[in-house]
Amino acid sequence: MIFTCTFMPTVDYTAYLSNFERGELNRTNEVYYYPGGKGINVSRVVHRLGAETVACGFIGGFTGDYIEDFLQKEGIKTDFIRTTDITRINVKIKSTEETELNGPGPILNEKNFQRLLERISRLTEDDWLVIAGRIPASLPSSFVSELATLCEKNKVRLVVDTSGPALKQIMEITKPFLIKPNEQELGELVGKTIHSKQEAVGYAKKLVGEGIQHVVISMGKEGALYVSATETLAATAPKGKLVNSVGAGDSLVSGFIASYSIDGHAENAFRYGVASGSATAFQSDLCKKEDVESLLSQVIITKL
Ligand SMILES: Nc1ncnc2c1ncn2[C@@H]1O[C@H](COP(=O)(O)OP(=O)(O)OP(=O)(O)O)[C@@H](O)[C@H]1O
Numbered sequence: 001m002i003f004t005c006t007f008m009p010t011v012d013y014t015a016y017l018s019n020f021e022r023g024e025l026n027r028t029n030e031v032y033y034y035p036g037g038k039g040i041n042v043s044r045v046v047h048r049l050g051a052e053t054v055a056c057g058f059i060g061g062f063t064g065d066y067i068e069d070f071l072q073k074e075g076i077k078t079d080f081i082r083t084t085d086i087t088r089i090n091v092k093i094k095s096t097e098e099t100e101l102n103g104p105g106p107i108l109n110e111k112n113f114q115r116l117l118e119r120i121s122r123l124t125e126d127d128w129l130v131i132a133g134r135i136p137a138s139l140p141s142s143f144v145s146e147l148a149t150l151c152e153k154n155k156v157r158l159v160v161d162t163s164g165p166a167l168k169q170i171m172e173i174t175k176p177f178l179i180k181p182n183e184q185e186l187g188e189l190v191g192k193t194i195h196s197k198q199e200a201v202g203y204a205k206k207l208v209g210e211g212i213q214h215v216v217i218s219m220g221k222e223g224a225l226y227v228s229a230t231e232t233l234a235a236t237a238p239k240g241k242l243v244n245s246v247g248a249g250d251s252l253v254s255g256f257i258a259s260y261s262i263d264g265h266a267e268n269a270f271r272y273g274v275a276s277g278s279a280t281a282f283q284s285d286l287c288k289k290e291d292v293e294s295l296l297s298q299v300i301i302t303k304l
């Protein structure tokens with residue numbers, strides 16, 4: 001089972017308009033209300049790709065109800081912990097360029113953390129845990145350590161797609177199965193500015209040397225890089241019209257996991273992941289299986 005944990009879910013209010021003027025009254029042409037947050041996006045995509053998933057994390061208020069209801073209507077199992085704070089709404093403005101306004105997350109308390117640890121303690125070596133998205137400042141570092149210790153003890157396959165200090169802290173205790181930084185996030189993780197693909201590969205190899213099994217570096221329309229102990233690959237991204245890049249990175253993670261969980265073949269998983277990221281970038285909502293499969297032949301993989 002693929003469990004996703006989203007500490008700070010959101011309703012993504014996604015508005016399309018032909019021209020966005022700062023400081024003016026703007027009227028939108030089309031709007032959508034998608035349940036969001038990186039882990040929730042992963043649950044939605046892996047479910048569409050045919051894998052079994054449970055979406056966990058913290059939700060509250062009317063927006064929390066909306067998210068849970070939406071996911072359940074899509075057939076996704078949920079196991080959220082309720083907060084007294086209302087789940088945030090993130091505004092995504094799609095005009096000649098993409099502008100995002102992400103809200104702050106809930107204030108979490110000790111009881112919330114304990115409930116989440118209790119859920120995580122039930123996972124086994126047959127399970128995946130995807131920790132994705134921003135981690136709230138109210139989360140004590142002892143909690144992150146406890147979470148990592150449980151995953152290490154129960155041999156859970158841990159996928160981490162978050163920025164900030166949490167990943168470094170997790171790595172002191174357990175080695176994630178997969179991480180998927182973009183170039184900027186990789187730079188933050190290793191404390192360097194990355195100027196080229198060669199540099200990105202070099203840092204990814206260092207992380208693999210420290211024990212992470214698979215590092216995928218996403219590069220938007222330039223495609224992605226993949227490094228493991230035995231392979232270094234580059235993939236081109238399919239060409240198409242960018243409609244909404246929100247969730248493209250999450251779709252890459254989802255495609256990789258959904259494919260790897262079937263046959264454990266990393267190159268196939270990488271190809272499937274890149275096609276999933278692009279399929280999402282080319283439409284308003286997240287990708288569906290048929291969109292991904294129609295793009296697979298356009299992903300060209302080169303060994304580096
Ligand atoms: N304009 C684009 N054209 C084609 N493919 C794209 C485009 N943008 C993104 N993708 C695909 O999606 C993948 C992930 O995109 P990106 O590198 O933007 O992730 P990210 O920075 O994590 O994004 P986000 O945080 O918004 O999900 C890329 O590797 C690529 O396959």
Ligand SMILES: O=P(O)(O)OC[C@@]1(O)O[C@H](CO)[C@@H](O)[C@@H]1O
Pocket residue numbers: 008010012035036037038041090102132133134135246247248249250
């Ligand atoms: O504020 P965070 O947690 O870093 O990012 C949240 C977010 O931008 O990420 C997803 C796309 O990856 C969106 O669904 C969501 O609004």
